[in-house]
Amino acid sequence: QVIRQVIFFPDKEIACKDFFDAIEGCSRVPCDFSHTQTGFRHLLSFLKSAKKSIDIAVYCISCFEIADVVLQRHKVGVRVRVITDLSMEAAFGSQNHRFMKDGIRVQTNKPPFLMHHKFVIIDDEVVCFGSFNWTSQAVTGNNESVVVTNDPWVVEPFRGEFKKLWFETKPD
Amino acid sequence: QVIRQVIFFPDKEIACKDFFDAIEGCSRVPCDFSHTQTGFRHLLSFLKSAKKSIDIAVYCISCFEIADVVLQRHKVGVRVRVITDLSMEAAFGSQNHRFMKDGIRVQTNKPPFLMHHKFVIIDDEVVCFGSFNWTSQAVTGNNESVVVTNDPWVVEPFRGEFKKLWFETKPD
Ligand SMILES: [Zn+2]
Numbered sequence: 001q002v003i004r005q006v007i008f009f010p011d012k013e014i015a016c017k018d019f020f021d022a023i024e025g026c027s028r029v030p031c032d033f034s035h036t037q038t039g040f041r042h043l044l045s046f047l048k049s050a051k052k053s054i055d056i057a058v059y060c061i062s063c064f065e066i067a068d069v070v071l072q073r074h075k076v077g078v079r080v081r082v083i084t085d086l087s088m089e090a091a092f093g094s095q096n097h098r099f100m101k102d103g104i105r106v107q108t109n110k111p112p113f114l115m116h117h118k119f120v121i122i123d124d125e126v127v128c129f130g131s132f133n134w135t136s137q138a139v140t141g142n143n144e145s146v147v148v149t150n151d152p153w154v155v156e157p158f159r160g161e162f163k164k165l166w167f168e169t170k171p172d
Numbered sequence: 173q174v175i176r177q178v179i180f181f182p183d184k185e186i187a188c189k190d191f192f193d194a195i196e197g198c199s200r201v202p203c204d205f206s207h208t209q210t211g212f213r214h215l216l217s218f219l220k221s222a223k224k225s226i227d228i229a230v231y232c233i234s235c236f237e238i239a240d241v242v243l244q245r246h247k248v249g250v251r252v253r254v255i256t257d258l259s260m261e262a263a264f265g266s267q268n269h270r271f272m273k274d275g276i277r278v279q280t281n282k283p284p285f286l287m288h289h290k291f292v293i294i295d296d297e298v299v300c301f302g303s304f305n306w307t308s309q310a311v312t313g314n315n316e317s318v319v320v321t322n323d324p325w326v327v328e329p330f331r332g333e334f335k336k337l338w339f340e341t342k343p344d
Pocket residue numbers: 016017018019026027028031032033034035
């Protein structure tokens with residue numbers, strides 16, 4: 001089944017965790033959060049769908065909720081590989097230490113080059129990429145675009161690029 | 173004719189201006205620059221092909237050479253619209269003033285939102301987008317990805333997004 005989606009940010013609202021994730025639902029009346037799908041939840045749904053592998057090459061990863069989903073997939077046996085920029089490893093809120101604590105391999109780009117990519121490959125079949133860093137700021141504070149597709153003309157080059165980057169960023 | 177290309181940066185070399193652009197060619201032996209096509213020249217070729225319109229929504233535009241191409245297209249009658257982030261208007265090397273001096277309409281995003289997009293629409297038909305800001309640093313110093321396509325499933329949403337942003341960023 002063909003996946004071809006363009007998601008724009010900012011989201012106007014933040015999704016209600018209770019409404020979407022809690023068995024008992026949301027009991028707030030009124031609720032300040034969104035009970036309809038957001039771009040962010042949409043993006044997360046692709047990560048949640050990973051069955052075999054998640055390959056991440058994203059400049060800056062500081063969004064706790066995205067990291068949660070990645071960690072959860074890793075816990076159920078999905079192979080996760082992460083490349084971020086070295087300068088963002090120690091950035092405020094960087095999730096790299098959480099990944100490493102759980103045994104996920106994290107590699108960083110060596111200066112002077114900047115690893116400015118923002119893409120993830122899911123199960124070697126679906127690519128999400130665009131202007132979007134994995135920060136909370138990006139979700140509701142930025143104008144951003146993300147394309148999600150399994151079109152091979154997009155997926156194959158990105159797979160090659162990840163392979164190359166993973167090799168280049170291997171620790172000495 | 174279908175356009176579907178993925179361009180990765182950094183370029184290993186900088187293209188030789190003389191070789192590609194001068195009538196008499198390049199006379200340096202050896203030449204320090206590239207006599208074969210680079211990703212950057214490839215990207216520029218799409219801008220150079222514009223016949224009717226160039227709609228730009230890019231966080232930061234400081235690359236002199238890209239601005240040159242845009243200004244040249246504007247000079248021959250192509251309608252150019254530019255949106256950048258307000259914070260980047262006064263950034264080192266920002267090309268906004270060059271655009272405005274030549275009569276190109278430049279609009280900036282209003283805080284607190286950050287205009288973090290990196291896309292351009294050429295002749296309402298081709299979109300180039302990805303992680304790439306229009307800076308010189310990005311060309312040879314960063315790992316970046318740019319997708320160029322005229323697939324309508326990509327082009328139509330980006331056209332809608334530009335239209336919306338252009339309206340939202342209109343000066344009061
Ligand atoms: Zn709720």
